[in-house]
Amino acid sequence: MNAPLRKAGVVILVLFGLLFANLNWVQGYKADAYRTSDYNGRVRVAEYEVPRGVIEAAGVPLARNKLTDDTLKYLRQYPGGQVYAPIVGYKPVNIAEVGIERSENEFLSGASDKLFADRVSAMFTGDKAGGGNVVLSIKPKAQETAWKQLTNNEGNAKKGSAVAIDPRTGAIQALASFPSYDPNPLANHDTKAAAAAYEKLNADKDKPLLNRALSETYPPGSTFKVIISAAALQNGYKQSTDIPAGSSYTAPGSGSPIRNSGDQSCPGEQVTLKEALTDSCNTGYARLGVELGGEKVKKAAQDWGFEQTDLTVGDLEGSGLPVAASHTGEIKNPDGSIDQAGLAQSSIGQKDVRMTTMQGALIAAAVANGGKQMRPYLVQQLLSPDRRPIYNASPQTLRTPVNSQVAGDLREMMVSVVENGTGKRAKISGFEVGGKTGTAQNATGADNHGWFIGFAYNDKGEAVSAVCVMLENVPDGGASAEAARISGLIMKAAAGQGGD
Amino acid sequence: MPRVPGTKTGRNAELGLLALAMILVAAYGATVEANQFDKITPTFWVPAALLSVLFVALHLVVRFTALYADPVLIPTVALINGLGVGFLRRLDLAKSIAAKQPEPGVFAGVGGRQLAWTLVALVLAAVLLLVVRDHKTVSRYAYTLGLVGIVLVMIPAVLPGSLSEVNGAKLWIKMGAFSIQPGEFAKLALVSFFAYYLVRKREVLSLASRRVLGIDFPRGRDLGPVITVWLLSLLVLVFEKDLGTALLYFGLFVVTLYVATERVSWLIIGLVMFFGGVYLAYLLGASIGGPFANFYDRATVWLDPFASANYNRLGGSYQLVQGLLGLGTGGLFGTGPGAGSPGFVPEVRNDFIFAGMGEEIGLFGLSALLVCYLLIVERGLRAALGVRDSFGKLVAGGLAFTLGLQVFVILGGITGLIPLTGQTTPFLSSGGSSLMANWLLIAMLLRISDASRRPATAGPAAQSGGSKQPPVQLHGAMTEVIKP
Numbered sequence: 006m007n008a009p010l011r012k013a014g015v016v017i018l019v020l021f022g023l024l025f026a027n028l029n030w031v032q033g034y035k036a037d038a039y040r041t042s043d044y045n046g047r048v049r050v051a052e053y054e055v056p057r058g059v060i061e062a063a064g065v066p067l068a069r070n071k072l073t074d075d076t077l078k079y080l081r082q083y084p085g086g087q088v089y090a091p092i093v094g095y096k097p098v099n100i101a102e103v104g105i106e107r108s109e110n111e112f113l114s115g116a117s118d119k120l121f122a123d124r125v126s127a128m129f130t131g132d133k134a135g136g137g138n139v140v141l142s143i144k145p146k147a148q149e150t151a152w153k154q155l156t157n158n159e160g161n162a163k164k165g166s167a168v169a170i171d172p173r174t175g176a177i178q179a180l181a182s183f184p185s186y187d188p189n190p191l192a193n194h195d196t197k198a199a200a201a202a203y204e205k206l207n208a209d210k211d212k213p214l215l216n217r218a219l220s221e222t223y224p225p226g227s228t229f230k231v232i233i234s235a236a237a238l239q240n241g242y243k244q245s246t247d248i249p250a251g252s253s254y255t256a257p258g259s260g261s262p263i264r265n266s267g268d269q270s271c272p273g274e275q276v277t278l279k280e281a282l283t284d285s286c287n288t289g290y291a292r293l294g295v296e297l298g299g300e301k302v303k304k305a306a307q308d309w310g311f312e313q314t315d316l317t318v319g320d321l322e323g324s325g326l327p328v329a330a331s332h333t334g335e336i337k338n339p340d341g342s343i344d345q346a347g348l349a350q351s352s353i354g355q356k357d358v359r360m361t362t363m364q365g366a367l368i369a370a371a372v373a374n375g376g377k378q379m380r381p382y383l384v385q386q387l388l389s390p391d392r393r394p395i396y397n398a399s400p401q402t403l404r405t406p407v408n409s410q411v412a413g414d415l416r417e418m419m420v421s422v423v424e425n426g427t428g429k430r431a432k433i434s435g436f437e438v439g440g441k442t443g444t445a446q447n448a449t450g451a452d453n454h455g456w457f458i459g460f461a462y463n464d465k466g467e468a469v470s471a472v473c474v475m476l477e478n479v480p481d482g483g484a485s486a487e488a489a490r491i492s493g494l495i496m497k498a499a500a501g502q503g504g505d
Numbered sequence: 506m507p508r509v510p511g512t513k514t515g516r517n518a519e520l521g522l523l524a525l526a527m528i529l530v531a532a533y534g535a536t537v538e539a540n541q542f543d544k545i546t547p548t549f550w551v552p553a554a555l556l557s558v559l560f561v562a563l564h565l566v567v568r569f570t571a572l573y574a575d576p577v578l579i580p581t582v583a584l585i586n587g588l589g590v591g592f593l594r595r596l597d598l599a600k601s602i603a604a605k606q607p608e609p610g611v612f613a614g615v616g617g618r619q620l621a622w623t624l625v626a627l628v629l630a631a632v633l634l635l636v637v638r639d640h641k642t643v644s645r646y647a648y649t650l651g652l653v654g655i656v657l658v659m660i661p662a663v664l665p666g667s668l669s670e671v672n673g674a675k676l677w678i679k680m681g682a683f684s685i686q687p688g689e690f691a692k693l694a695l696v697s698f699f700a701y702y703l704v705r706k707r708e709v710l711s712l713a714s715r716r717v718l719g720i721d722f723p724r725g726r727d728l729g730p731v732i733t734v735w736l737l738s739l740l741v742l743v744f745e746k747d748l749g750t751a752l753l754y755f756g757l758f759v760v761t762l763y764v765a766t767e768r769v770s771w772l773i774i775g776l777v778m779f780f781g782g783v784y785l786a787y788l789l790g791a792s793i794g795g796p797f798a799n800f801y802d803r804a805t806v807w808l809d810p811f812a813s814a815n816y817n818r819l820g821g822s823y824q825l826v827q828g829l830l831g832l833g834t835g836g837l838f839g840t841g842p843g844a845g846s847p848g849f850v851p852e853v854r855n856d857f858i859f860a861g862m863g864e865e866i867g868l869f870g871l872s873a874l875l876v877c878y879l880l881i882v883e884r885g886l887r888a889a890l891g892v893r894d895s896f897g898k899l900v901a902g903g904l905a906f907t908l909g910l911q912v913f914v915i916l917g918g919i920t921g922l923i924p925l926t927g928q929t930t931p932f933l934s935s936g937g938s939s940l941m942a943n944w945l946l947i948a949m950l951l952r953i954s955d956a957s958r959r960p961a962t963a964g965p966a967a968q969s970g971g972s973k974q975p976p977v978q979l980h981g982a983m984t985e986v987i988k989p
Contacts, residue, residue, distance in 0.1 A: 024912075027922045
């Protein structure tokens with residue numbers, strides 16, 4: 006019986022050999038894959054072992070950490086709540102981050118190459134290096150004003166957004182989207198509770214998770230007339246050039262007639278370009294667009310930033326929140342020729358023209374900055390864990406849609422809109438304010454959207470703020486006037502005056 | 506029992522190895538404290554010292570009752586057992602730190618309970634050594650043991666799930682806070698029964714009738730016993746929902762059968778029947794479900810544990826995956842005792858203790874642990890080789906092989922080599938049944954190894970025992986032809 010016993014011994018040896026080989030596979034070959042697997046909770050624990058960087062604006066913390074007794078050591082908190090949620094976003098435990106938390110994740114977590122030296126020095130001192138801090142360009146007063154005014158708008162709109170930019174640098178002063186959400190429950194360490202909170206927000210028909218300032222496009226209405234004006238000024242028109250207007254206009258190739266919003270605005274057959282903008286003369290701009298032609302209109306819109314698909318707002322090195330592209334639409338008949346009726350409609354910002362709130366602010370900012378459109382950014386500074394500056398935003402010119410002379414003409418025309426025309430409610434004392442209103446029809450039977458794009462110069466003649474406010478489906482009428490009023494308040498707050 | 510002058514008993518070597526093992530256990534405890542508290546407490550050595558007292562006591566019992574027993578067995582098992590207690594205590598420490606409670610006492614928590622169970626298990630082992638002075642006396646109770654074994658196997662199957670089911674496998678008898686795994690004891694009883702039965706029937710079973718492809722196959726009517734045990738183990742597979750246990754019983758029987766008859770054909774028949782049966786169960790599970798569904802489930806989970814459908818399903822691969830991730834995180838060298846996060850692995854104190862330890866001691870540590878198990882199994886087989894009677898050979902061989910197979914089944918399950926089953930890891934997992942049964946197994950191996958290593962001039966062990974067999978038969982002329 007000894008021979009089979011020896012063979013049984015060999016069998017055990019072989020079985021243990023298999024175990025050993027398999028252990029090598031699991032702990033050797035697959036070790037790295039398992040160590041970093043999404044299923045591996047240790048990855049998360051290690052991530053939460055060191056404090057993540059703080060996100061702040063003008064000294065106000067917007068995302069910070071609280072030491073807890075959990076397995077995950079630090080709890081992420083968002084004291085700014087829904088006011089800042091569209092900018093800051095949130096960092097959930099087991100899924101991808103959102104907002105600045107996402108775009109600056111590497112820096113905030115401390116994994117960025119920029120923090121290499123800090124990690125090395127932490128290794129020697131034995132401390133655990135935390136993540137780097139992000140300082141936003143947001144002006145808390147402007148942001149709070151934007152949120153407060155949007156949520157309490159006098160037109161009873163249920164949705165809207167606002168963007169304010171420093172025209173000279175591109176620094177974003179305010180970026181609000183309404184309705185918004187509280188990011189705190191989404192960062193809950195109890196992933197089931199966090200998932201439930203997310204599901205609830207995601208199922209909300211008002212889509213509070215949507216960033217309406219950056220990712221949604223709407224028909225811009227009359228705000229688009231600024232671009233048509235620019236195209237005209239570049240093609241030999243002057244502010245004082247008379248353009249044909251009239252109370253009604255039907256474009257060649259049929260279509261329903263275009264009328265002016267009120268009988269009192271530009272009733273005459275001829276108005277100057279400046280008057281047409283001041284009174285937001287639909288017939289004048291429809292005819293002007295048709296006169297300029299479809300190619301020139303589309304080209305002008307592109308010059309101001311329409312059709313750009315890869316714009317992000319974050320740091321100026323490329324990572325940031327994506328901005329949806331604004332479009333003019335094809336404006337063509339099925340046979341490829343220019344659709345004249347469509348062109349007439351497009352010239353007053355209807356038909357297939359779509360614009361983001363960010364794009365609206367960029368247009369106003371470029372006018373205010375003498376024709377130079379600065380690249381918008383949210384990240385002003387990156388600080389090391391011990392708050393040593395590592396990155397400072399150095400403003401970049403994104404594009405130059407018009408020269409300074411045309412920009413000057415546009416500025417005068419837009420100031421006239423606020424002084425004498427449709428944008429009077431944007432006026433703020435002590436500042437020279439210019440702008441353009443827009444009332445956009447959208448779906449049949451739906452209330453109009455209200456727009457305002459504008460800018461403000463202080464008494465030293467510095468362009469302190471450019472803004473775009475957009476109110477969705479305003480039920481109570483006066484949509485654009487309300488947008489103008491809110492714009493004025495935001496710009497005043499951004500300029501360091503008032504707030505509230 | 507007097508020592509024969511000029512012979513080596515190996516008892517001093519045993520004591521020396523035991524000291525080494527206990528030093529390792531103490532060092533493990535110290536490392537755990539260093540990693541958990543960032544300091545080593547003045548009392549770190551207490552659990553190791555208590556264990557040392559217990560093992561030295563067993564060593565003394567062996568000195569008096571089995572002087573020539575294999576000196577490697579006790580130290581090796583003591584090392585594994587001690588590390589098990591150390592790891593369970595490490596889990597308690599982590600828990601008390603998380604709850605901001607003071608350090609648990611030596612007998613508190615899971616680690617403390619394991620320490621207490623070790624005491625009970627060692628007492629049982631000592632009692633077995635004291636009572637059974639000759640392993641052959643066991644054969645007198647073979648039929649009783651066989652019946653007891655089968656009853657123990659069947660109890661969880663007939664009990665309602667609420668009293669017998671843990672994690673989908675019906676292997677338990679639950680009585681309030683207390684639960685035992687009767688299968689652990691059943692394997693001891695069954696080995697003894699199989700050995701007795703086969704010693705008596707080996708001539709008949711080794712009769713060959715037909716020769717196919719150069720292999721002798723048994724006559725049809727001699728297939729009865731093997732078919733019975735095959736059916737029994739398949740019933741276990743279906744009703745106790747546990748492939749590992751089924752594999753364990755069947756493998757045990759086929760190997761003792763093979764050793765007894767020296768016919769390879771039994772091995773082939775056994776393997777074909779078992780894997781055929783398992784495949785059939787898989788197919789039935791996939792098509793008709795019912796009692797086979799659980800096995801099919803485990804098999805699909807094993808085939809692709811990382812598929813999100815398997816991972817997210819209740820009772821899916823979560824446990825297996827977390828175990829694998831723990832092992833992978835440990836890598837080659839591990840995080841160090843006490844520095845890992847075994848808390849992520851469900852059931853880390855029971856079935857998955859190997860994965861929990863693997864994160865902290867790494868591939869190198871686990872390999873050393875594997876070598877320890879291999880050493881125990883091979884020393885057991887060595888005792889079987891050396892002992893002179895067939896019954897002793899079959900018992901020692903069967904027990905050693907079963908132990909090896911059980912280690913393979915559970916570790917293979919945890920590392921994803923074979924479908925996962927609810928076996929305990931011998932001497933490591935928390936729980937009294939497993940510890941007691943396996944220490945009894947070791948006591949039996951010690952008893953048989955004593956007989957096998959005893960010099961012929963020292964007189965047969967039977968002299969001091971109570972065997973009714975006249976010892977002269979074995980002592981003088983060989984009554985059995987033992988092939989080299």
